[in-house]
Amino acid sequence: MANRSRYLLKALTRQATTFLFRNTHPSLQSLSFSSHFPNPSTSLPIFTKPLSAFAQCSNSRHFSSDKTSNHSNKVEDRSDQEEEDEDEEDFEDEEDYESGEEGEGYDDENASVSSRKKVYTEEEKEAEALDIGYKVVGPLHNDDRVFKPYEPVFAVVQIGSHQFKVSNRDSIFTERLKFCEVNDKLILNKVLLVGSDSQTIVGRPTVPGAAVHAVVEEHALDAKVIIFKKKRRKNYRRTRGHRQELTKLRITNIEGIEKPQNVVVEKPSKAAKGEQNKVPVTA
Structure with missing residues (x-):
């Protein structure tokens, strides 16, 4: 008896679910595909529901990935612009150097060198x-x-x-x-x-x-x-x-002082020395 009652309960639940499904959802044959899906030649609508207030705004929303990509693009553009400006400045400095005119950079370098090494008149x-x-x-x-x-x-x-x-x-x-x-x-x-x-x-x-x-x-x-x-x-x-x-x-x-004259003293000869040493002897 218990098994039969379980079987009947399952059968009733199946019938109820099929009945409810048939009433709420129409059959596929009754649906007209032409009304819901237009011809491929026509442009398909993007939204089937009415647009929200945020979607009606003219400004589009930027997600985090878009922000990073835009920021990276801006940084790359700025770096490119800075490199171009530096190249132009270097080219101008080279032109000034070739023409004999020194720019601000050369003045600063010369000032630093002159401050380190003093130039005397x-x-x-x-x-x-x-x-x-x-x-x-x-x-x-x-x-x-x-x-x-x-x-x-x-x-x-x-x-x-x-x-x-x-x-x-x-x-x-x-x-x-x-x-x-x-x-x-x-x-x-x-x-x-x-x-x-x-x-x-x-x-x-x-x-x-x-x-x-x-x-x-x-x-x-x-x-x-x-x-x-x-x-x-x-x-x-x-x-x-x-x-x-x-x-x-x-x-x-x-x-700044009187210098004494060098007096040359002549040395006596050997013969004169011998004569001076000889003493006369009396008889």
Whole structure:
């Protein structure tokens, strides 16, 4: 009995579903395809339902993918435009360079280079050299006879922040002197003291009218000095090296004092020495 009741219930449900389906949905034969699907020659409508308020708007909606694509396209267009502008600027700069006119970029570069390397005029060079304590006369020629024999005269000169006692034909090493090259003649004008066998002149602070002439022999480097720094328990150690630039000067003449004349003392001959040693003997 239970099985039969289940079978009857299933049959009734099937009949009810078929009856409801027939009433709600018409058969395929009653449908006219011509009314719903027009001829292929005619343009098919995009929307079968009336358009919504958002769809009736003139502006179309952009989805995220469209935005990225449009943005990428805009970025590419901008980059292309910037490259074209840069190419045009480079071409204009090249034209200015070829024509001899410098643009703004060249002015900026020249300004930066000039700020790093100062350009001195002749007056500025001479003034700075005088402040250090020397004056550049000019290059040494082959016809110049500046080297003289030794004279018993000395002087104390100041070059920069150092003082040197010099005599004729002496050589000294000073810090690197600017605006002078090898074989240039110099005049050391800061003479603090001049002396000889007969007199001594002390300047206040310099001796008026005194000068020391010199020649630049070479520009060299001093011996290396190691600078080592350390801090205990701080893991701090620094090692640095330094070589000071030097200029070698050869003193040629000292002016501003009376020089004693060199008296030549003739040595007696051997015969004269023998006659002096002989003593007359009386009978």
